[in-house]
Amino acid sequence: MIPLHMGHFIIMPSWFYGFNVLFEIIFTIITLVVGLYALKVYKISDQPSSKFFGIAFLFISAAYLVRSAVNLVLMLTTEASGGTSSSGFIHYTSLIGIYLHIALFIIGLSTFAYMTLKINNMRVLSLLLAILILAIIFSSNTLFMYYLLSSLLLFYITIYYLDNYFQSRQYKTLLALIAFVFLLFGKIHFIFALNHGTYYAIGYFLEFAAYGLLLTNVMRVIRNNEQEKRPATDHP
Numbered sequence: 001m002i003p004l005h006m007g008h009f010i011i012m013p014s015w016f017y018g019f020n021v022l023f024e025i026i027f028t029i030i031t032l033v034v035g036l037y038a039l040k041v042y043k044i045s046d047q048p049s050s051k052f053f054g055i056a057f058l059f060i061s062a063a064y065l066v067r068s069a070v071n072l073v074l075m076l077t078t079e080a081s082g083g084t085s086s087s088g089f090i091h092y093t094s095l096i097g098i099y100l101h102i103a104l105f106i107i108g109l110s111t112f113a114y115m116t117l118k119i120n121n122m123r124v125l126s127l128l129l130a131i132l133i134l135a136i137i138f139s140s141n142t143l144f145m146y147y148l149l150s151s152l153l154l155f156y157i158t159i160y161y162l163d164n165y166f167q168s169r170q171y172k173t174l175l176a177l178i179a180f181v182f183l184l185f186g187k188i189h190f191i192f193a194l195n196h197g198t199y200y201a202i203g204y205f206l207e208f209a210a211y212g213l214l215l216t217n218v219m220r221v222i223r224n225n226e227q228e229k230r231p232a233t234d235h236p
Contacts, residue, residue: 016201027068028061028065028068031057031214033218034211034214035056038051059111060109069097110132132149147188147190154184158181175217176213182206183206186203186204189206
């Protein structure tokens with residue numbers, strides 16, 4: 001079980017123990033690559049959407065880095081103590097790590113959602129962040145609220161890519177759409193994972209499929225740009 005919020009726990013199947021850390025490290029690397037590539041596109045094209053796309057994924061990458069570090073510490077300390085980890089320091093450190101992961105991920109998704117709104121007003125982003133973070137902080141069940149709000153943000157981001165695909169009919173837009181559909185259902189699965197370990201593992205596999213598609217999209221764009229011998233001018 002993973003600490004949730006002072007008395008709440010999320011169930012993880014025993015066979016998945018350790019694999020979650022591996023997945024999180026992979027997610028960290030992929031989202032970092034996607035974010036850095038989008039910022040590279042922004043430097044070349046000066047497209048605001050590329051800038052926010054890149055910033056969003058860098059925050060998401062940082063969120064996965066924190067979560068992988070927390071889960072790795074929990075795994076190592078539990079193994080060292082023979083299956084239990086009762087240290088108060090470890091407990092509160094893990095709680096801080098979980099809250100930091102939540103904050104970073106929400107900032108990333110909010111930045112992404114702000115990009116899709118195409119509003120040039122940072123007060124809108126700051127208001128969105130304030131409402132979401134306060135809702136999570138004052139919730140009696142932190143992770144449930146986090147997964148619920150993440151799912152809501154991902155729903156609107158998915159609608160954005162669905163609309164883009166119907167307008168452009170481009171393959172790269174379709175891949176991005178499918179990726180965010182996987183991310184959306186992954187977060188929804190994590191809501192059910194609060195009481196069922198199998199859903200917890202399914203959520204990770206859905207995220208793995210999503211980030212794999214996003215990385216594939218980036219590699220396709222890079223390859224196409226190299227074949228056409230011109231600088232990149234678009235994010236995935």
